[in-house]
Amino acid sequence: MLDEPSILLRGLDAFAELGYDRASARELARRLGVSHNFVNDRYGSKAAFWRAVVDSAMGAQLARMPQVDDSADDAEQLRQFVTGLYRTSVDTPRLGRIFVDEFSRESERLDHVYERLIGPSMRTITPSLDRLVASGRVAPVPMDVLFFAVVGPISGMLAVPLARRLGRAEASSPEQLTATAEALAALVVRGLLATGAGGPL
Missing domain, CATH: 1.10.357 (Tetracycline Repressor; domain 2)
Incomplete structure (x- = not known):
């Protein structure tokens, strides 16, 4: 199972390539290598997963x-x-x-x-x-x-x-x-x- 930083990095790759609308929960699961309901189970929704991904990346940028x-x-x-x-x-x-x-x-x-x-x-x-x-x-x-x-x-x-x-x-x-x-x-x-x-x- 991927750790949290790896999940967020793969999510960043997916949203950067596809944009929010084209990054379906099924496509995100495929790219993360997890079950199709993983995003909803772990984060509550695709929108919440997007925020977690972006917050992680923004936090890293602000720290630098x-x-x-x-x-x-x-x-x-x-x-x-x-x-x-x-x-x-x-x-x-x-x-x-x-x-x-x-x-x-x-x-x-x-x-x-x-x-x-x-x-x-x-x-x-x-x-x-x-x-x-x-x-x-x-x-x-x-x-x-x-x-x-x-x-x-x-x-x-x-x-x-x-x-x-x-x-x-x-x-x-x-x-x-x-x-x-x-x-x-x-x-x-x-x-x-x-x-x-x-x-x-």
Whole structure:
């Protein structure tokens, strides 16, 4: 019998590949190598299993997120936040694929991700952003625009087939993926800061 971490990892693989709607209880059981009623018996429902899978993956990602240095200036805090977000996204591409699937539709699952990850993450960096906007270093744009300006480039680390067609090496090492994450973070942060009176980094 699989242990809990293995069950959750296989569930993560299934939801990342199939999406929530196409991951039937029967298909999940097949991929887990368990009886067809295992998900309902163990977790209560497919929705509860999805939450357990996503909570486990989000918890692991948050644990790897470096803490922003409160003593650093606001531009440096922004750089640390974006770089940490991108570097941990490299480590959890399956979770990113689940998010891409969920972000485009209204659901309790989106509410769950927002309440557990997105909202708390944005509250971490909002004070620095507010001060950067007030000082003229970052353009005063709505939060949704800013969010997608920061989060959008993560697709550059998840869309591997397209990235390969654009010139990425066939087999990227962890070091290469980390370098890609850091390059994207530097590009995005410089872009955000270049619009204000302070100029680029």
